[in-house]
Amino acid sequence: MNILAIxxxxxxxxxxxxxxxxxxxxxxLVYYSIKNALRSKYITDVIISTDSDPVRIIAHQMGAKVHWxxxxxxxxxxxxxxxxxxxxPKDKPWDYVITMxxxxxxLTVGTLDRAIEYAIENKLDTLISAINAPHxxxxxxxxxxxxxxxxxxxxxxLPPCYMETGAFVISKADIVTENTRIGVxxxxxxIPERESQDIDTFADLCSATASFEAQKVAIYVNGNNxxxxxxxxxxxxxxxxxxxxxxxxxxxNQTDVKVFGNTTHNLIPVNGIAELYEICKREQYSIxxxxxxxxxxxxxxxxxxxxxxxxxxxxxDDGEGILKADLVFNALYSEHALPNVHGGEKYYICxxxxxxxxxxxxxxxxxRVFIAFGGADPQNYTDRLLEIISKDEYKKYEFVVVIxxxxxxxxxxxxxxxxxxxxxxxxxxxxxxxxxxxDIAVTSRGRTGYELALLGIPSIAMAQNQREEKHGxxxxxxxxxxxxxxxxxxxxxxxxxxxxxxxKEAREKLHEKLLSHNLRDGRKRVMSLIRGx
Numbered sequence: 001m002n003i004l005a006i007x008x009x010x011x012x013x014x015x016x017x018x019x020x021x022x023x024x025x026x027x028x029l030v031y032y033s034i035k036n037a038l039r040s041k042y043i044t045d046v047i048i049s050t051d052s053d054p055v056r057i058i059a060h061q062m063g064a065k066v067h068w069x070x071x072x073x074x075x076x077x078x079x080x081x082x083x084x085x086x087x088x089p090k091d092k093p094w095d096y097v098i099t100m101x102x103x104x105x106x107l108t109v110g111t112l113d114r115a116i117e118y119a120i121e122n123k124l125d126t127l128i129s130a131i132n133a134p135h136x137x138x139x140x141x142x143x144x145x146x147x148x149x150x151x152x153x154x155x156x157x158l159p160p161c162y163m164e165t166g167a168f169v170i171s172k173a174d175i176v177t178e179n180t181r182i183g184v185x186x187x188x189x190x191i192p193e194r195e196s197q198d199i200d201t202f203a204d205l206c207s208a209t210a211s212f213e214a215q216k217v218a219i220y221v222n223g224n225n226x227x228x229x230x231x232x233x234x235x236x237x238x239x240x241x242x243x244x245x246x247x248x249x250x251x252x253n254q255t256d257v258k259v260f261g262n263t264t265h266n267l268i269p270v271n272g273i274a275e276l277y278e279i280c281k282r283e284q285y286s287i288x289x290x291x292x293x294x295x296x297x298x299x300x301x302x303x304x305x306x307x308x309x310x311x312x313x314x315x316x317d318d319g320e321g322i323l324k325a326d327l328v329f330n331a332l333y334s335e336h337a338l339p340n341v342h343g344g345e346k347y348y349i350c351x352x353x354x355x356x357x358x359x360x361x362x363x364x365x366x367x368r369v370f371i372a373f374g375g376a377d378p379q380n381y382t383d384r385l386l387e388i389i390s391k392d393e394y395k396k397y398e399f400v401v402v403i404x405x406x407x408x409x410x411x412x413x414x415x416x417x418x419x420x421x422x423x424x425x426x427x428x429x430x431x432x433x434x435x436x437x438x439d440i441a442v443t444s445r446g447r448t449g450y451e452l453a454l455l456g457i458p459s460i461a462m463a464q465n466q467r468e469e470k471h472g473x474x475x476x477x478x479x480x481x482x483x484x485x486x487x488x489x490x491x492x493x494x495x496x497x498x499x500x501x502x503x504k505e506a507r508e509k510l511h512e513k514l515l516s517h518n519l520r521d522g523r524k525r526v527m528s529l530i531r532g533x
């Protein structure tokens with residue numbers, strides 16, 4: 001069977017000058033259609049119809065034949081039917097002639113070959129590439145605009161509506177004339193949406209470039225009662241910053257999937273590092289992010305061995321593994337001597353909803369107190385403070401107490417809602433709203449401290465563990481009152497009473513100190529460095 005592919009690639013594109021020879025993913029645009037045609041297991045001959053010397057050179061270098069297009073067939077008004085018919089060699093009998101547009105770079109040869117098979121098996125005169133793209137649409141009839149549907153439905157329930165992509169038109173050779181390539185027995189072949197890009201405008205070019213440059217991203221994160229779950233929150237925030245859907249891995253021996261909350265990200269459980277390595281070896285990610293606390297040299301060497309070409313990025317890592325990472329972000333620690341380590345609060349990634357809240361206004365008196373100790377609270381500060389504030393002397397104040405996803409004994413703590421002046425909430429989604437309603441706060445030295453600083457809320461802080469004692473930002477000089485690791489109830493209550501009695505002027509000074517740090521642009525800084533790798 002003789003099957004001819006003709007690729008029309010003229011020089012005179014006006015919308016996007018030099019469109020067919022513009023580089024896309026390190027190759028000229030026309031390269032991709034030529035490559036598919038040459039690699040097809042059914043196409044026997046490939047001809048490029050062109051009036052462009054650069055296109056001619058590219059085609060010859062790739063091993064395709066060139067038909068030099070006459071000037072009269074190179075104008076904007078000329079239809080493709082005449083161009084295709086002109087390029088067909090008349091000295092050889094053809095079974096099929098396939099028109100392949102150079103403006104469809106994302107089409108794969110597998111899809112092309114399956115379409116050719118479909119056309120032959122079904123004895124079609126013509127088969128046209130299309131995508132199924134049902135939408136609520138309208139047309140004009142007798143001067144009136146009318147709907148193309150009988151009933152308004154969600155897109156997934158609408159009947160099929162096929163739109164041509166321009167990737168290919170497969171025609172029986174005997175029906176191709178100067179005026180048509182469409183026979184009587186016609187069908188459309190649905191191709192994947194990711195293969196349907198048609199380059200007509202600069203916006204199309206940008207979209208196709210993004211497709212070719214799309215990175216394959218994985219994130220490995222763990223969080224639990226001992227480790228905290230700030231890592232989980234940050235990992236999900238980072239996942240939203242890529243133009244692909246990252247694979248998010250977690251170790252089932254360390255992390256309960258429930259700590260991820262409601263998310264449509266692709267969560268993948270692994271049973272230990274060995275399984276993670278095996279998956280990475282198969283998937284070959286271009287970016288791999290660790291948010292698992294301290295990494296070892298052995299772990300990072302092992303990861304590098306299965307992902308030799310990936311960029312390895314670690315968060316909140318003060319282990320020796322940082323020596324093998326391409327980038328390390330330690331927002332909770334100060335600057336580091338290693339050039340690949342970026343430390344300090346300017347690399348803190350705040351939650352998206354916090355960006356929509358302005359700093360609080362300092363009121364004359366303290367009336368409302370916010371209490372939260374992250375997702376886990378291993379020191380049980382929440383329990384101890386609830387016991388303190390349940391006393392009668394605190395009834396004139398209001399307390400908002402937030403419990404995280406990894407906290408134990410939640411049901412017991414929720415019983416404190418019986419007190420009229422105490423509101424205990426579990427796993428909230430409106431954290432900035434709750435914080436902004438309060439005058440002072442009590443928290444630990446992790447992510448919640450940064451959030452309170454971003455809103456300028458005077459806060460008492462204590463460390464959950466020795467690691468948190470090293471967190472540098474939540475400290476006295478930055479506007480917090482840090483009272484150490486596991487302080488006594490007497491110190492906690494004394495500090496709370498002192499803060500409740502602070503004058504407006506004293507709280508305003510703390511407010512100004514807290515707001516002196518730019519905590520809103522960390523996301524931009526982090527992603528800029530990642531994208532610059």
